[in-house]
Amino acid sequence: MTGPTEHDGLTEFAEELRLLAEAMLERVEPVLRRGAMAGQAEWSSCSWCPLCAAAALVGGEHHDVLAAVAEHGTAIVTVLREALAGVPVEPVLPPEYDPETGAPHHHSAPEGAPTEREGRAKYVGIPVTIKQ
Numbered sequence: 158m159t160g161p162t163e164h165d166g167l168t169e170f171a172e173e174l175r176l177l178a179e180a181m182l183e184r185v186e187p188v189l190r191r192g193a194m195a196g197q198a199e200w201s202s203c204s205w206c207p208l209c210a211a212a213a214l215v216g217g218e219h220h221d222v223l224a225a226v227a228e229h230g231t232a233i234v235t236v237l238r239e240a241l242a243g244v245p246v247e248p249v250l251p252p253e254y255d256p257e258t259g260a261p262h263h264h265s266a267p268e269g270a271p272t273e274r275e276g277r278a279k280y281v282g283i284p285v286t287i288k289q
Contacts, residue, residue, distance in 0.1 A: 179241050186234045187251040192227030202282065 192214075202209045204221045213220035238246045 175241055179238065182234050182238045182241070183249050186231065186238070186249040189227045189231040189234060190248070191251045191253075192223055193231055 202212075207222070210220045210222045214223055235246070235248065
């Protein structure tokens with residue numbers, strides 16, 4: 158037989174897990190939405206290689222595989238958040254996107270300031286020769 162304290166501890170633990178999952182999903186959703194939205198520089202290398210997808214992710218460039226994963230991930234996160242809350246929830250957009258339209262904010266940079274693209278390191282392909 159279980160006592161009332163064991164049952165209460167399990168209930169409290171389940172509630173803590175639910176709150177942790179909600180907090181984690183609310184932080185992951187904007188990242189996935191940012192990856193799924195267009196407006197990034199297009200990846201100029203292959204569109205199927207996981208290594209190139211990782212390089213595009215690091216370089217902040219748009220890659221077809223990453224966009225597909227982000228779109229599906231956003232849908233899954235939204236469903237999980239709604240299941241945990243028990244009611245429909247509002248999407249969590251990245252801070253640089255307008256909450257009403259979902260479009261990115263276009264702020265003009267100060268004169269002479271580097272743009273977001275200039276501030277990042279650019280991916281440079283390196284030829285590799287394997288000698289036997």
